[in-house]
Amino acid sequence: MARINDNFLKLKAGYLFPEIARRVNAYTEANAEAAGRLIRCGIGDVTEALPQAVQKAMHDAVDELGERGTFRGYGPEQGYDFLREAIAENQFASVGISADEVFISDGSKCDTGNILDIFGPGNKIAITDPVYPVYVDTNVMAGNTGEADANGAYGGLVYLPCTSENDFVPAIPEEKVDLIYLCYPNNPTGATATRAQLEAWVDYAKENDAIILYDAAYEAFVQESDVPKSIFEIDGAKSCAIEFRSFSKNGGFTGVRCAYTVIPKDLMGKAEDGSEVSLHQLWSRRHSTKFNGASYPVQRGAAAVFSPEGKAEVAALVEHYMGNAKLLREACEKIGLTVFGGVNAPYVWVGCPEGVDSWGMFDRMLEQAQVVITPGAGFGAAGEGYFRISAFNSRENVEEVCRRIAENLG
Ligand code: MLT
Secondary structure, rough: OOOHHHHHHOOOOHHHHHHHHHHHHHHHOOOOOHHHHEEOOOOOOOOOOHHHHHHHHHHHHHHHHHOOOOOOOOOOOOOOOHHHHHHHHHHHHHHHOOHHHHHEEOOOOHHHHHHHHHHHOOOEEEEEEEEHHHHHHHHHHOOOOOOOOOOOOOOOEEEEOOOOOOOOOOOOOOOOOOOEEEEOOOOOOOOOHHHHHHHHHHHHHHOOOOOEEEOOOOHOOOOOOOOOEEEEEEEEHHHHHEEEEOOOOOOOOOOOOOOEEEOOOOOOEEEOOOEEEEEEHHHHHHHHHHHOOOOOHHHHHHHOOOHEEEEEHHHHHHHHHHHHHHHHHHHHHHHOOOEEEEEOOOOOEOOOOOOOHHHHHHHHHHHHHOEEEEHHHHOOOOOOOOOEOOOOOOHHHHHHHHHHHHHHHH
C-alpha cells in the first residue's frame, strides 16, 4: 500500500471555510424557512460583477483564441510580459520592482502555500496569531511543524500574538527565526502596519538573515495615505522580502483566479553547503516545472484592471465594499461592541459580547440572525473572543445585516 504524507494527519479538523460551510448547510437543511433569510458575511468572497473593462478584455481574448491566426497555446509559465509589465509600471514604479521580478499565478492562496517548495527543512517559521489559516496548514503539510497542542498551536512554529494591546501588529521576536509571515492590511483583523513597524521588521529580517513573506492581497483597500501598501516601500526590503498580491478582492477575481508574487532578484537563500542561491531563480524554476501559467483570457482581464476604465471601476468597487465596512463598523459600535478594522480593509473584527466565545457567536448569529460570520478562533488561539464580518456583499444585504445586528445583539 502506498505511504501517505503523514503530516496531513496532524491537521486539525477541516479547513476553516469548508467547516463553516458544513455547519451552515447543516443549519439550513434543518431550518428550511430560515435558509431563505441567510446572508453570508463569512468567507471574504466578492459579490459584485466583474468590471466592464475586464469583461471586454476577456471577451476579446477569447475571440483571439477563436481564430487560427491569433490563437495561442501554452503561454510563458511566469506570465505574459503585457501583464508583468503592467503590474511593475502601475503597482511598483516608485519602488523599482522590474517586470521580470513579477510572477503571475492563479491565486495568492496557492502562492503562499507553494512558496514552501523553495525553502528547505529546518527553518524556524514565525506566524501571527490570529492568521490566515493557509500559512499554518501548508507548513504542517510540508512537515515543518510538530503536532498541535490542545489549543491547536503546532510545535515548532513561533506564534506572534496580535492583540488589541499591540494594535494587531506583532512584537519583533526575541529569538532568531528564518521565515516570517506578515499580512497587511490584515486578514482577519483588518489592522494595518505603520511604516515604522514595517521598518522594524525589515531591520530584524536583515539582521537575522530572515525572509518576510508579505501578503498584501488587500492593499487596494487602504484608504489612509500614510499606510504602506507594499513591503517594498521600506528601504532594504528587496533583500529580505517576497510579496504576494492578488486580483481577487480588488478586481473581483475570486472565481476568475489571477494573482502574482514579487521576488526581487537581490533575494538570496542559503544552500546546505552554505552557498547563497537566488530565490528568484528557484521560484522561476519551480513555476516552469509545476505550472503552465494562468490562462490567456484571464491575464488579459487582469491587465485591463490597469486601463483607465479598469482603474475607475476598481476604485468604485473598493468604495462600495469600504462603504459596507463603515456601515458594519457603525452597527456594531452602536450596540456597544468593540470594533477594529474596516477602515483600510474589508474586514471588521469585533469583540464578542461578554460571556460568548467566538464559535458561540457564530452559532448565535446563524440561529438568531441568519447571518454567517467567521469565528475568530478559526484563525488561531488569539482570535478567541472575536468574530470577523466580511464587507464583501451587496449594499442591500449589508443594510439588512446591520438591522439584524441591532435587533439580535442590541
Ligand atoms: C477569507 O475569507 O479569509 C478569504 O476569502 C480567504 C481567501 O482569500 O482565501
